[in-house]
Each structure stands twice: as C-alpha cells, then as structure tokens.
Amino acid sequence: MKITVPSRLQFLPNMWAAQKSTDASLEGKTCVITGATSGVGLAAVRRIARGGADIVVIARNSEKAEDLRSLLESESGVSIDTVIADLASLDEVRDAAGAILERCPKVHLLINSAGVFSTRRVVTPGGMELAFCVNHLAAFLLTKLLLDRMIASAPARIIQVNSQGHRFGGLRINDVNWERRMYNGYLGYGASKTAQLLTVWELAGILKGTQVTINAMHPGGVKSNIGSNNGPLYRWWSRHVIWHFLKDAKISG
Ligand SMILES: NC(=O)c1ccc[n+]([C@@H]2O[C@H](COP(=O)([O-])OP(=O)(O)OC[C@H]3O[C@@H](n4cnc5c(N)ncnc54)[C@H](OP(=O)(O)O)[C@@H]3O)[C@@H](O)[C@H]2O)c1
Incomplete structure (x- = not known):
C-alpha cells in the first residue's frame, strides 16, 4: 500500500527517513551556533562539543546560556563562549557578529538553528x-556578517536549519511583514523558510x-519547544490542521 500525501504534508513521511550520524x-x-538552548540546536551542539570544537553560542537568555555552558563543559570538557543577543533585533545580530569577529580569528562552522513559530x-x-x-533576516544577516571570516577560514560550512515549511507557501515579496493580509501562522512560518531557502541558493552560487x-536542512518532525509560545491549545490546533490537510492524501496499491 502506498500513501501519497499532499505537498504541504511531505514532512510527515520524511519524519521516518534514516538518521545519519558521524564520529568526525x-x-x-x-563553531558558531544559534538556537542551541533547545531542540534541534541543542542536539547539534552536544554532538559538536563531543567532537572537540571550540564553540560560540548565541542565545537570548543569559541564564539558559549559562546552563548550556555548564552542561557542555561537564559532558565534553570543551570551553564554551556565549554571546547574548535577541535575534528579533537586527541591531543585536550586528553586535553579536561584531563580538564574534573580535573574539574568533577563524570561523569554520556556522549553524543558524534559532527559529520561532507564532500563530x-x-x-x-x-x-x-x-x-x-x-527565521530568515537574522540568520541571513549573521551569515553575511561572518562570511568574509569564514572564507578566510576555509574549508568552512554554513548550515541553515530550514524546514519543509517552505511547502506551506506564503512568501509575498511586497508584503513580508503581513501588513496587507490576514496573518496565518503556517503561511508566515512558510514565508520565512521560503525566503531563507531562496537566499541559500543565491549564496551557494x-x-x-x-x-x-x-546548505539548508529540514530536521524532520522534532518534539522540541517550537510553538510553545502559542499557549496550551497550540498542539491540539496544529494536529487539527494536519488532519485537515491529510484528507487530500491518496492511498493506492
Ligand atoms: N521541531 C520541528 O519539528 C522542526 C521542523 C522543521 C524545522 N524546524 C526548525 O528547527 C529550528 C530549531 O527549532 P526547534 O524545533 O529546535 O525549536 P525550539 O526547541 O523552540 O528551539 C528554538 C531555539 O531558537 C531560539 N530562539 C527563538 N527565538 C529567538 C530569538 N528571538 N533570539 C534568539 N534565539 C531565539 C530558542 O531560544 P530560547 O531557548 O531562549 O527560547 C531556542 O534555542 C527552527 O529554525 C525551526 O524552524 C523544526
């Protein structure tokens, strides 16, 4: 039996894709990483710390950043540097990049994992x-500000933790702030991830x-804190939306 899901739900079958791992x-x-205090970024930074890299964590919450530093130092014995910045402010992104350029003569790996979903x-x-x-502007700006340092440190690698959310659509280049349309959380999230994906292609060239x-990557469906800012009904509501789209799934064979 083969189940073909609509494009918007392609992330569901991808959730069962084989995981890849490395001991490199x-x-x-x-390594510079955002979003490392939780979820996908936390799993990534723990592995990177085990690999022995020097790590700079950009986080908005200094208490969480200190807890993360203690965890990584006790687990892996590496020393962790932290830079406090709220990525909802592009000025703070600029300051964070400035601090990293001052402190790090080389940057070999940049992972932009910080992300938000708001209903x-x-x-x-x-x-x-x-x-x-x-999800998009802060990750793009940070990447751009660190790019020359990364080129001078080559070989180097940039990972944008993207999403299959680009399949939700929503990007209108003349209304990226949703001033002319009613906001929809899925479409807003999809717009941010589409913009990020487009700039990855551009930068790759x-x-x-x-x-x-x-590279842009989709981490699969991860039980993380994403969406927890939307109140207790969020998880119920998001399941409801998925079931709504699943009615278009086709079963054959
Ligand atoms: N979970 C999934 O199924 C899934 C699927 C596809 C793509 N993704 C993508 O994976 C990435 C990580 O998400 P996640 O699932 O790991 O979510 P998460 O557990 O909520 O982690 C999000 C991280 O981003 C940080 N963050 C959010 N807003 C920020 C801001 N304004 N300034 C600085 N940091 C901020 C959070 O910091 P705090 O700890 O301070 O909140 C946290 O470290 C996102 O880009 C998301 O779009 C996730």
Whole structure:
C-alpha cells in the first residue's frame, strides 16, 4: 500500500527517513551556533562539543546560556563562549557578529538553528513580522556578517536549519511583514523558510570556488519547544490542521 500525501504534508513521511550520524573529530574547528538552548540546536551542539570544537553560542537568555555552558563543559570538557543577543533585533545580530569577529580569528562552522513559530502576527520593536525576522533576516544577516571570516577560514560550512515549511507557501515579496493580509501562522512560518531557502541558493552560487559551502536542512518532525509560545491549545490546533490537510492524501496499491 502506498500513501501519497499532499505537498504541504511531505514532512510527515520524511519524519521516518534514516538518521545519519558521524564520529568526525572537530578539534581545531570553531563553531558558531544559534538556537542551541533547545531542540534541534541543542542536539547539534552536544554532538559538536563531543567532537572537540571550540564553540560560540548565541542565545537570548543569559541564564539558559549559562546552563548550556555548564552542561557542555561537564559532558565534553570543551570551553564554551556565549554571546547574548535577541535575534528579533537586527541591531543585536550586528553586535553579536561584531563580538564574534573580535573574539574568533577563524570561523569554520556556522549553524543558524534559532527559529520561532507564532500563530499570531507579532511585530518586533524594529517593525518586522517576528518569524520573518528571526527565521530568515537574522540568520541571513549573521551569515553575511561572518562570511568574509569564514572564507578566510576555509574549508568552512554554513548550515541553515530550514524546514519543509517552505511547502506551506506564503512568501509575498511586497508584503513580508503581513501588513496587507490576514496573518496565518503556517503561511508566515512558510514565508520565512521560503525566503531563507531562496537566499541559500543565491549564496551557494556566490560561494562557488571558495571552499565554503552552505546548505539548508529540514530536521524532520522534532518534539522540541517550537510553538510553545502559542499557549496550551497550540498542539491540539496544529494536529487539527494536519488532519485537515491529510484528507487530500491518496492511498493506492
Ligand atoms: N521541531 C520541528 O519539528 C522542526 C521542523 C522543521 C524545522 N524546524 C526548525 O528547527 C529550528 C530549531 O527549532 P526547534 O524545533 O529546535 O525549536 P525550539 O526547541 O523552540 O528551539 C528554538 C531555539 O531558537 C531560539 N530562539 C527563538 N527565538 C529567538 C530569538 N528571538 N533570539 C534568539 N534565539 C531565539 C530558542 O531560544 P530560547 O531557548 O531562549 O527560547 C531556542 O534555542 C527552527 O529554525 C525551526 O524552524 C523544526
């Protein structure tokens, strides 16, 4: 029996894809990571710490950053540097990049994992729609500001923790802040991930021949904290939406 799901739900069968892992040593490498206090980023940073890399964590919450530092230092014995920045503010992204350029002569690995899903339209103090700002603009700006240092550190690698959320659609280049349409959390999230994916393709072309690679990845369906900012009904509501789309699934064979 074969079940064909609609494109918007392609992330469901992908959840059962085989996991890949590596024991590669990262000694002598410097890794900068966002979103490491939870979920996908936390799993990634624990593995990177086991590999022996020097790690700089960008986090918005200093208490969580300190807890993470203690965890990683006790688990792996590596020393962790932290930079405090709220990625909903592009000024704070610029300051974080400035601090990293001052502290790190080399940057070999950049992982942008920080992300947010909001059922409501939230506007940042800078006037941007929150998901678009955190998921796309902040990741793009940080990447751009660290790019020359990474090229000088090559071989180097950039990972944008993207999503199959780009299948939800929603990107309208003349209304990225959702001022002219009613906001929808899935479409807003999808718009941010689509924009991020488009810039990955663009940067991949620009980086050709530099020995710096950039990839977008979808982590699968991960039981993380994402969406927990939306209140207790969120998980019930998101299941309801999935069932709604699943009615278009086709069963054959
Ligand atoms: N979970 C999934 O099934 C799934 C599927 C596809 C793609 N993804 C993507 O995976 C990435 C990680 O998500 P997750 O599932 O691991 O979610 P998560 O557990 O909620 O982790 C999100 C991380 O981003 C940080 N963050 C959020 N807003 C921030 C801000 N304004 N400034 C600085 N840091 C901020 C959070 O910090 P705090 O700890 O301070 O909140 C946390 O470390 C996201 O890009 C998401 O879109 C997830």
